Amino acid sequence: MNVIEIRNLTKSYGKARGIIDVSFDVAEGEIFGFIGPNGAGKSTTIRTLLNLIHATSGSATVFGKDCRTHAPEIAREVGYLPSEVSYYDRMKVLDLLKYSASFYGKDCTKRIHELAAYMDLDLKRRIDDLSFGNKKKVGILQGLIHEPKLIILDEPTSGLDPLMQQRFFELLRQENAKGATILLSSHVLDEVQRLCGRVAIIKEGRIIRIESMSDLARDHYKKVGVEVGPEADAAFAALEGVTNLERKDGVVSFYYKGDINAVVAHLAGLRIRNLWVEEPTLEEIFLHYYQKEG
Amino acid sequence: MNVFLRELRANWKALFWWSFGMVLMIYAGMAKYTAYVDSGQDITAMMNQIPSTLRAALGFGDLDVMKASGFYGMLYLYVLLMVTIHAALLGATIVAKEERDRTSEFLMTRPASRARILTGKLLAAAVNVVVLNLVCLGLSVAVVAQYAHGEDLTSDILLLMGAMLLVQFVFLFLGSAIAAVWKRPKAAASAATTVMLTTYVLSIVVDVNKNLDFLRYLTPFKWFQAAPIMRDQAYQPVYVALAAVVAVACIVATYVGYGKRDLYI
CATH class of the missing domain: 3.40.50.300 (P-loop containing nucleotide triphosphate hydrolases)
Structure with a gap:
């Protein structure tokens, strides 16, 4: 009701x-x-x-x-x-x-x-x-x-x-x-x-x-961070759905939207030291809507 | 009931000071009468030299101010002016203050219709107006008796105070209607007093200029004047009816206007 x-x-x-x-x-x-x-x-x-x-x-x-x-x-x-x-x-x-x-x-x-x-x-x-x-x-x-x-x-x-x-x-x-x-x-x-x-x-x-x-979070960008050597950067850039790619202090981070399996498959072939996958905060989603449609 | 009691509590201090002011005014006013009489001069002659326009403006057009009754009739106009200011201000603020003080968001989200809240407020305001009227009545009877030299003025005073109550109600509801209909709560009280003083000035204009006599229907100050009431020992029915119609119309405007409009928050 x-x-x-x-x-x-x-x-x-x-x-x-x-x-x-x-x-x-x-x-x-x-x-x-x-x-x-x-x-x-x-x-x-x-x-x-x-x-x-x-x-x-x-x-x-x-x-x-x-x-x-x-x-x-x-x-x-x-x-x-x-x-x-x-x-x-x-x-x-x-x-x-x-x-x-x-x-x-x-x-x-x-x-x-x-x-x-x-x-x-x-x-x-x-x-x-x-x-x-x-x-x-x-x-x-x-x-x-x-x-x-x-x-x-x-x-x-x-x-x-x-x-x-x-x-x-x-x-x-x-x-x-x-x-x-x-x-x-x-x-x-x-x-x-x-x-x-x-x-x-x-x-x-x-x-x-x-x-x-x-749903709001799922349907949205995830934040991915991978601690990996610089040789992998180009491969990430080629992956479809990746935006805001950057490297800082040995960590590659990017926003990813799409099937998470594609990222996992890609990572399987790499030698990584650490990995983070985060839901975006509501604030990030919110700013996204406001900027995109503003 | 809760709104009514709350408004009584919120207003009793103001009512006390208004009553105190009226006490001073009536007492000091009648004390002046003794000064007139005791001076031994023929003030009547002097008074008669004052142009009729000025006499009208000062409120003693046809009154014999050497008599206690005549003097009281003149004083009545000033008493009336004060209590109608009180009524107009009270009517406007009791409605507008919730918006002015930003408490409307609290009060108007309680489970009570705007009409119910208005009823509580207007009843409390009416009690205030009646109390102030009774203070003036009681005091007038007591004070005037001291100076009357055998004249019995009680019935005159009762008639005048009855008339005053009608005018008070007219301005109380005029004030509430202005506050209810108009969307500027901060200006409601000054608007109500402006309208009230305008009708007062209009009553003087009518006194001064006989050609404008038809305008007397627009100003409650002309409806119940001391001299004719004391002379006839009665009100003119047309004005009683007019006062009732205006008061009821203002009450309707208060409820309809306040029920309809967006609250200012």
């Missing part, structure tokens, strides 16, 4: 580009990555899903309900962490979280305290006394205290220190294990790679690729 279904969603801001013809689905229980640089349309898509802004055309459903007409119902089961957190400055953290909880009609007190302890957040402080990172923690808590079935995160880790990032990701994995679906928008590709099963790549308002992380 799909938790989110987006169909040909378009949002234009007058002359400025918003998003164009965006379509993708997020299945129940998956962690879906939504990647693209700043201004590509990630937040626009998410805000449309949340009924903060209204699409020019196209439609989106969450839990099978139209995101515009059933927004309050949908919101009951959604936790949202915006990219820029901002809350009522003069409120105390605990009061804000209680205010948030009051909308869901369930007692979240225990969970507020559990999560605050886990994320190391002082509930007695006033919002305007908090650092950016601590405000982000407040954002994480308000997004999770009502145990939502769908968690939407827009650039979640900016401002969090590495330890907190790790704890936060652990928290997300736990929620996911309990059945929550997660939509994670980011331009920090490393975090998407660590968490997500599938990703959609958005560029200048259009989705250019939707694929599972493993």
Whole structure:
């Protein structure tokens, strides 16, 4: 079952580009990555899903309900962490979280305290006394205290220190294990790679690729490094599918796209001292798409 | 209910200071009346020399300011001006502040429709407006009684404060409608007060220039003027109806406008 279904969603801001013809689905229980640089349309898509802004055309459903007409119902089961957190400055953290909880009609007190302890957040402080990172923690808590079935995160880790990032990701994995679906928008590709099963790549308002992380990597260049004498270089250069060939410190490295058996057969005839075959990082794939189609 | 309570809490301090300001204004205003009367001079004669245009602009067109009732009628205009500024500002900011302070992304992703959130906000604003009105009412009755020299002004004051409440509501909802429809939350409050002060200036223009009398329907300040209300001991039904229509139209505009538009984030 799909938790989110987006169909040909378009949002234009007058002359400025918003998003164009965006379509993708997020299945129940998956962690879906939504990647693209700043201004590509990630937040626009998410805000449309949340009924903060209204699409020019196209439609989106969450839990099978139209995101515009059933927004309050949908919101009951959604936790949202915006990219820029901002809350009522003069409120105390605990009061804000209680205010948030009051909308869901369930007692979240225990969970507020559990999560605050886990994320190391002082509930007695006033919002305007908090650092950016601590405000982000407040954002994480308000997004999770009502145990939502769908968690939407827009650039979640900016401002969090590495330890907190790790704890936060652990928290997300736990929620996911309990059945929550997660939509994670980011331009920090490393975090998407660590968490997500599938990703959609958005560029200048259009989705250019939707694929599972493993397919994305498989279908892509591999990085090969071979520690071998210089006599083999010419042979590598002749191999079809090899690009970016270079020799450095006794190691030949190149990108290879194609049947890996061809490389293995080729290597069999050589006397090599060491060998690396690496999956490209998401960042490399991403840059590849952006450069190729840019 | 939670939004309503939250807004009451968020606004009570401001309401306190506004009430305090009104207390000072009414108290100091009526204290000045004693100064007039005690000076022993025939101020009426002096007043009569003031051109009618200026008299109108100062708010005591046909009032006998040597009488406590007349003086209070003049003071009423200034009280009205203050509380309508309060109402217009409150109406605009209570809607616009979520966008201005960037909290709309938080509030509007809770499981509550925009209409429900608006209802909580407008009810809280209405409570603020009523409280400020009651403060003025209670204080007026108490203070004026000290200077009335046997005149019983309670029914006048009740009538004037009732009228004031209607005008307050008109401007409260005008403010909320501007903030709800207009996409510039930071400018909503100043736009609302600009509209409000424009209608005030228009009311003076109408006073001064009788040829423009038909414009009186455009300015709530002309709908409930102290002199005719105190004279007739009644409102003119046409203006009560007009106030109701404008207030309801603004409420509808608030809900429709806010429900439809993209939130500024």
